[in-house]
Amino acid sequence: MTRTVRAVIALTGCATAAAVAFATPSRDVDRLVAALLGPTPLEDDLRALTDEIGGRPTGSPANARAVEWGLQRFRAAGVEASVEPFTMPALWLERSASARVGGDVAFEARVAAMPFSAATGPDGTTAPLLDGGAGSEEDFARLGRAAGGAFVLVETEELVDLAGLFREYAEATRIERRAVAAGAAGVVLTSSRPRNLLYRHNSTLAPALQRPMMVMEREAAQRAARLLRAGRKLTLTARLDLERGGPYEARNVVAQIRGTDAPEEVVLVGAHLDSWDLGTGALDNGCNAALVIDLARQISALGLRPRRTVRFVLWNGEEQGMYGSWGYVQRHAAELDRHVLAAAVDIGSGRINGFFTGGRPEIVPVVARALAPVAGLGPFAEVDAPIVGPTTSTSCSRAWPTSWPTRSPPTTARTTTRARTPSTRSTCASSGSTPPSPPPSSGPSPTRT
Numbered sequence: 162m163t164r165t166v167r168a169v170i171a172l173t174g175c176a177t178a179a180a181v182a183f184a185t186p187s188r189d190v191d192r193l194v195a196a197l198l199g200p201t202p203l204e205d206d207l208r209a210l211t212d213e214i215g216g217r218p219t220g221s222p223a224n225a226r227a228v229e230w231g232l233q234r235f236r237a238a239g240v241e242a243s244v245e246p247f248t249m250p251a252l253w254l255e256r257s258a259s260a261r262v263g264g265d266v267a268f269e270a271r272v273a274a275m276p277f278s279a280a281t282g283p284d285g286t287t288a289p290l291l292d293g294g295a296g297s298e299e300d301f302a303r304l305g306r307a308a309g310g311a312f313v314l315v316e317t318e319e320l321v322d323l324a325g326l327f328r329e330y331a332e333a334t335r336i337e338r339r340a341v342a343a344g345a346a347g348v349v350l351t352s353s354r355p356r357n358l359l360y361r362h363n364s365t366l367a368p369a370l371q372r373p374m375m376v377m378e379r380e381a382a383q384r385a386a387r388l389l390r391a392g393r394k395l396t397l398t399a400r401l402d403l404e405r406g407g408p409y410e411a412r413n414v415v416a417q418i419r420g421t422d423a424p425e426e427v428v429l430v431g432a433h434l435d436s437w438d439l440g441t442g443a444l445d446n447g448c449n450a451a452l453v454i455d456l457a458r459q460i461s462a463l464g465l466r467p468r469r470t471v472r473f474v475l476w477n478g479e480e481q482g483m484y485g486s487w488g489y490v491q492r493h494a495a496e497l498d499r500h501v502l503a504a505a506v507d508i509g510s511g512r513i514n515g516f517f518t519g520g521r522p523e524i525v526p527v528v529a530r531a532l533a534p535v536a537g538l539g540p541f542a543e544v545d546a547p548i549v550g551p552t553t554s555t556s557c558s559r560a561w562p563t564s565w566p567t568r569s570p571p572t573t574a575r576t577t578t579r580a581r582t583p584s585t586r587s588t589c590a591s592s593g594s595t596p597p598s599p600p601p602s603s604g605p606s607p608t609r610t
């Protein structure tokens with residue numbers, strides 16, 4: 162991972178360097194890139210975040226420790242840093258989740274609750290398990306009234322690329338709506354990751370979701386589907402033990418190096434700090450949080466003096482619905498017009514191929530110019546699509562030009578961020594994205610990675 166991570170840092174650093182316009186541009190950019198490609202404490206930072214803190218859903222004690230980790234790392238690098246609070250709409254944490262298929266054939270099936278799923282009673286909820294096909298309109302029409310009060314098992318395609326990930330997010334929201342309309346007792350999505358891997362991403366209704374919604378390990382879900390299609394009658398007993406609560410305060414970490422000539426103008430580089438807790442959040446998004454810190458560290462260590470203020474933000478509440486970045490936008494509303502460029506770094510550690518520019522063609526030449534000093538690490542191609550996405554970008558792109566990197570290979574999609582294996586919590590997850598979720602009213606739009 163070292164080479165790819167360093168390449169990412171170099172690219173991000175370069176883009177930043179070009180955007181902030183150092184006093185002696187080419188020399189400073191070269192120095193910064195050389196420093197970023199050399200030995201740095203980045204991997205030690207990431208090890209501490211993932212091994213010692215681990216999965217860090219917003220609202221958890223681990224998340225609070227991660228905030229302290231970020232603060233400490235920035236300050237140790239000689240970069241001024243503070244926390245900025247914002248309000249999360251509701252506390253949701255999974256304590257445990259289990260399920261057992263019963264009826265004609267009985268077996269245990271590993272499950273993970275979808276964020277903001279309703280809990281079951283302490284002894285679980287038992288209901289018929291029905292074959293919901295792909296969860297389409299036609300599938301629910303076929304089930305008809307039988308879906309009422311039943312767990313609907315929905316099959317999914319195995320995930321192989323980033324496009325599939327976003328398709329999955331979008332389709333999950335439609336399935337959820339159909340299941341609610343049908344009066345289903347709950348939804349059981351087949352894990353799109355192979356074998357026994359689990360993950361979570363948001364549902365559409367989020368805090369308003371009134372029924373259990375879960376992901377079941379692929380092998381068990383496919384076994385259940387085959388049995389149902391062979392005419393066997395099955396039930397599912399699911400037990401979701403959740404910690405839930407009302408609105409609460411969470412914190413972003415905001416650091417900055419003040420500009421010299423135009424300190425009121427801001428170039429923002431951010432990555433989300435929070436993760437789900439099925440893994441340790443290494444790829445989604447620990448490596449990029451460490452990257453942002455290292456970028457600040459190297460600029461500081463070299464004594465570079467950016468003309469504009471460079472602001473480094475570790476967002477929180479991203480997985481639940483980009484609440485941290487939206488909180489930033491609200492808090493800094495008065496200075497948004499002076500934000501020159503924002504880059505959100507997410508979706509794993511693969512080599513950067515270019516940047517998503519959010520359907521803002523005027524940004525494309527800016528990003529191309531910023532990447533010119535590292536053309537040798539290319540080729541790069543910007544994707545100017547209004548992708549709903551990562552992290553911050555959706556919140557921020559309502560306010561200023563935002564870009565975020567495309568990656569190869571798409572570690573996001575292939576691996577398993579927020580995943581866990583049967584016997585151990587996985588160390589690395591991929592930076593998958595997260596799905597549409599319920600933004601605050603008039604707040605950010607859905608989907609993040």
Ligand SMILES: [Zn+2]
Binds near residue numbers: 446592594609610
């Ligand atoms: Zn992410």
